[in-house]
Amino acid sequence: MDKIPILRMGNFLLVTIQVDLYDRLALNLEADLVQMVSKTNARGVLIDISAVSIVDSFMGRIIGNIASMSKIMDAETVVVGMQPAVAITLIELGLPLKGVHTALNVERGMDLLKSMIGTTEEEPEEEDDDYLTE
Amino acid sequence: MDKIPILRMGNFLLVTIQVDLYDRLALNLEADLVQMVSKTNARGVLIDISAVSIVDSFMGRIIGNIASMSKIMDAETVVVGMQPAVAITLIELGLPLKGVHTALNVERGMDLLKSMIGTTEEEPEEEDDDYLTE
Numbered sequence: 001m002d003k004i005p006i007l008r009m010g011n012f013l014l015v016t017i018q019v020d021l022y023d024r025l026a027l028n029l030e031a032d033l034v035q036m037v038s039k040t041n042a043r044g045v046l047i048d049i050s051a052v053s054i055v056d057s058f059m060g061r062i063i064g065n066i067a068s069m070s071k072i073m074d075a076e077t078v079v080v081g082m083q084p085a086v087a088i089t090l091i092e093l094g095l096p097l098k099g100v101h102t103a104l105n106v107e108r109g110m111d112l113l114k115s116m117i118g119t120t121e122e123e124p125e126e127e128d129d130d131y132l133t134e
Numbered sequence: 135m136d137k138i139p140i141l142r143m144g145n146f147l148l149v150t151i152q153v154d155l156y157d158r159l160a161l162n163l164e165a166d167l168v169q170m171v172s173k174t175n176a177r178g179v180l181i182d183i184s185a186v187s188i189v190d191s192f193m194g195r196i197i198g199n200i201a202s203m204s205k206i207m208d209a210e211t212v213v214v215g216m217q218p219a220v221a222i223t224l225i226e227l228g229l230p231l232k233g234v235h236t237a238l239n240v241e242r243g244m245d246l247l248k249s250m251i252g253t254t255e256e257e258p259e260e261e262d263d264d265y266l267t268e
Contacts, residue, residue, distance in 0.1 A: 005150060005185040005215070007240045009143075014240075016139060016150045051139040081139070106141045106148075 004029050006036050012044040012113055013037065013075075014106070018051040026062045033066060037073045044113035045070050048106060050081030060095040067100045076101065076116045080109035138163050140170050146178040146247060147171065147209075148240070152185040160196045167200060171207045178247035179204050182240060184215030194229040201234045210235065210250045214243035 002025060007014040013036055015029070033045065047063065049055075067077035078101045090097060101116070103109035136159060141148040147170055149163070167179065181197065183189075201211035212235045224231060235250070237243035 003185065005152065005182060007148075007150070007182060007184075007215075009240055009244075014141075014148075016141065016152070018139065018150070018152045048139060048141060050141075051137065081141075106143055110143075 002028055003032065006032055008036070008040050008042070011042060011117070012046055012110065013040070013042045014046045014048065016048040016051070020054075021059055021062055026058075030062070030066055030069060034069050034073060037070060037075050042075050043117045045075055045077045046106060046109045046113065047077065047079045048081045049079060049086070050083065050105075052086060053083060055086045055089050055093075057093060057095060060090060060093070060097060063097060063100055071099075076113055078103050078109040078112050080104065080106050136162055137166065140166055142170070142174050142176070145176060145251070146180055146244065147174070147176045148180045148182065150182040150185070154188075155193055155196055160192075164196070164200055164203060168203050168207060171204060171209045176209050177251045179209055179211045180240060180243050180247065181211065181213045182215045183213060183220070184217065184239075186220060187217060189220045189223050189227075191227060191229060194224060194227070194231060197231060197234055205233075210247055212237050212243040212246055214238065214240050 004015060004017060004019075004025065007016075013033065015033065019025070021029070036042065037045070045066070047066065049063075052059070063077075063079060070077045079097065080103045082102060101112060103112050138149060138151060138153075138159065141150075147167065149167065153159070155163070170176065171179070179200070181200065183197075186193070197211075197213060204211045213231065214237045216236060235246060237246050
């Protein structure tokens with residue numbers, strides 16, 4: 001598998017990382033994500049890492065890269081679903097994921113994104129839910 | 135990896151299948167999904183198979199099983215993101231995925247679920263978006 005699927009949900013993109021990110025997969029993900037942000041006018045990127053049980057400095061760097069790339073494309077990045085052991089490892093490795101927002105789960109991550117980009121919570125997807133699907 | 139993550143979004147559960155479903159993984163997914171439906175009172179299950187490029191009768195049967203299990207737990211199942219080649223293969227294999235709803239992408243799948251369970255489209259997540267996160 002050379003691609004991680006990117007799902008569009010309203011103004012946001014959702015990426016679920018379920019496999020180890022080796023070099024090419026990570027580079028593809030970065031490129032695909034930036035393209036999708038551009039194509040869909042997404043304002044936020046949610047990265048779910050609930051299936052990731054082992055984290056290393058490479059993974060930490062990739063997440064940081066994605067957040068920085070999205071940021072200069074005017075989209076915020078929130079990492080959700082981190083396992084407690086992963087949080088422990090990240091801090092012990094000296095990788096506090098600076099510049100990356102985190103939330104406990106997808107729903108809280110969406111709330112955080114909505115509050116960051118200033119969308120009214122009452123009508124989260126109304127403006128382009130139906131017609132701009134790719 | 136022995137588990138496929140199940141993400142909760144409002145009334146719905148979202149599963150992204152990115153890897154080949156071998157026996158144990160499929161059984162775990164079935165069990166986890168039924169448990170999550172019960173735990174979260176989910177009314178719909180979205181299964182994204184946009185990363186699946188090869189499909190066989192086993193996969194078709196698992197998806198059918200999940201739909202049947204969800205159905206008797208009072209949740210509808212929608213399969214989204216099917217690649218054209220997969221659709222061709224399924225029909226040529228004689229597996230028309232009976233009893234399973236399909237939609238082009240996650241957004242349309244959500245719309246379909248909302249219309250099936252009769253949620254008002256204007257307030258899709260309001261009732262339990264903030265407080266009932268697991």
